[in-house]
Amino acid sequence: MNYLKQYRIPFSGLAAGNHDFEFEIGDKFFDCYEHSLVKKGNLNAQVSLQKQETMLIVTFHIQGTIQLTCDVCLNDFDAPTDFEERVIVKFVQEEWADDSEDDDVIVLKKTDYELDIATLLYDYINVRVPYYTKCSEQGLNITCDPEMLARISNEEQQSSEITEETIDPRWAALMNIKNN
Template sequence: MKSLRKYTIPFSGLKLGKHRFDFDVDDSFFEAFEYSLVKKAKLACNVELDKQETMLILNFEIDGWIGLTCDRCLTDYEHPIHIREQQIAKFSAEEVDEDDEIITLGKNDHEIDITGLIYEYVTVAVPFIASCSGDGSADKCNKEMLDKLNALSGSDDDKNEATDPRWDALKNIK
């Protein structure tokens, strides 16, 4: 986790107003998370920190690509990512339960760790069905692999055509 130390922003010495921080997110970032969906990535994370008297407003812009495997043809491809998110961190003297929308910082805190936020934003941006053709058509998929998969799935259909005679008797009940 020491390699992730660079994803902290020291805010205690900053003046009130907006400040910009740039981070590179690559494969080594996601290696720190044991069960990460993302294994390969090349992302540029730009964070605009707006420091105010009682809170910090963090605006995230994450652009680049993540490496995924196509669910249709099993080809590895680079999926483009464009993320725009905002996180609010509030200064509070008393201890408050963590909220998903607002991070609470104590009076002794002098930096904010954005590792978890970056990881969460990128993981949520992973598509439910990964396809190397973004429009959902199989035009860009590996034709050779699709032909092999279709041939294998066709042989299973032949086996399923011979049904159990008990089921045939049940169909006659209708």
């Protein structure tokens, strides 16, 4: 987890106003999270921090590629991603801090001096992974592996032939009811 220390923004010494930061997100970042949907990637996060007296407004612009596995042909492919997110960080008195976080609001104590954005980056990237990945839909100029597709269709044909041959005659009568 020492690797993730570079994804902290020390805001206590910053003057009020806008401040820009840039972070590289690679394979080592995703290795720090055991159950990550994304295992490899090459991303650039541009973070804009607007410091005010009682809060921070943090805007993330993340772009690059993440490696996904096709659900059809099981090939790994690079999928481009480009999105923006925003979070508000509120400062409260120490006795009022209750560690309750909203999706868009993070509560910090007035004594805190840095913002750890590693978990935010991880969450934002993993939420962008589609439920169903397919080379031709998420990849750039990529199609599914034709050899694997041929194998799949061959297996489907063989399994349908086997099921037709081994149908119990009692079930065959029920199949006729379904077709009416």
